[in-house]
Amino acid sequence: MAAPNQSEVRYLNPLSVDVKKKKYCRFKKLGIKYVDYKDPEFLKKFLNEQGKILPRRLTGTSQKFQKKVAQAVKRARHLALLPFVTDMMK
Amino acid sequence: MNSYETVFIATPVLSDAQTKELLGKFQGIITENGGQITNTEEWGLKKLEYPIQKKSTGFYFLVEFEAEGTIIETLETQYRRDERVIRFLTFRQDKHAIEYSARRRAKLAGKAHEAAMAPKAEAATEETVKTVEE
Numbered sequence A: 001m002a003a004p005n006q007s008e009v010r011y012l013n014p015l016s017v018d019v020k021k022k023k024y025c026r027f028k029k030l031g032i033k034y035v036d037y038k039d040p041e042f043l044k045k046f047l048n049e050q051g052k053i054l055p056r057r058l059t060g061t062s063q064k065f066q067k068k069v070a071q072a073v074k075r076a077r078h079l080a081l082l083p084f085v086t087d088m089m090k
Numbered sequence B: 001m002n003s004y005e006t007v008f009i010a011t012p013v014l015s016d017a018q019t020k021e022l023l024g025k026f027q028g029i030i031t032e033n034g035g036q037i038t039n040t041e042e043w044g045l046k047k048l049e050y051p052i053q054k055k056s057t058g059f060y061f062l063v064e065f066e067a068e069g070t071i072i073e074t075l076e077t078q079y080r081r082d083e084r085v086i087r088f089l090t091f092r093q094d095k096h097a098i099e100y101s102a103r104r105r106a107k108l109a110g111k112a113h114e115a116a117m118a119p120k121a122e123a124a125t126e127e128t129v130k131t132v133e134e
Helices: A002-008 A026-030 A040-046 A063-078 B016-032 B071-081 B095-133
Strands: B002-010 B036-052 B055-067 B085-092
């Protein structure tokens, strides 16, 4: 009897199942081969508000390019194009 | 021979002539040690994201060159000795960086060409205006 009872349960609205947006590596998708440290505005996409490098599990960047992003961010920081620590960057 | 890229930041107190002289000095060091300069850029006075030696602005210079690895030590020693240089970065370009910088140069050259053409056109119109006034 349990099975028919369960089928009686109806929802007014269809259950909202979170459709996860598939993350992708923007470098692979756009065919970018070199991450430029001279462009701080672009690099800011990979930083949080405090200026920390975001993990690739959040940005979706592939490992190969995450390394290059990290390198570029560090170069930009050394040349004072990006801050080491800050607040409210975005 | 490797391709290198070097950026240095000079103190903001320098005059135009002094910055030219400073850039010339480091270009000279590269060429004297058997390097070949492929590109030079002056980014001008830029605001620093954090203070360096209590300075909040600085003149940025970029030099790309091809040379043997031994030159780097000489160059960086000179950077350290020069009090006008407050920060520097030198690194070897990998194949992607070389490709990227070549495209960047082409783009900048295109822009410079356009910029060079535009003032000429303006100057020409000004001249005609002047002649009309006369």
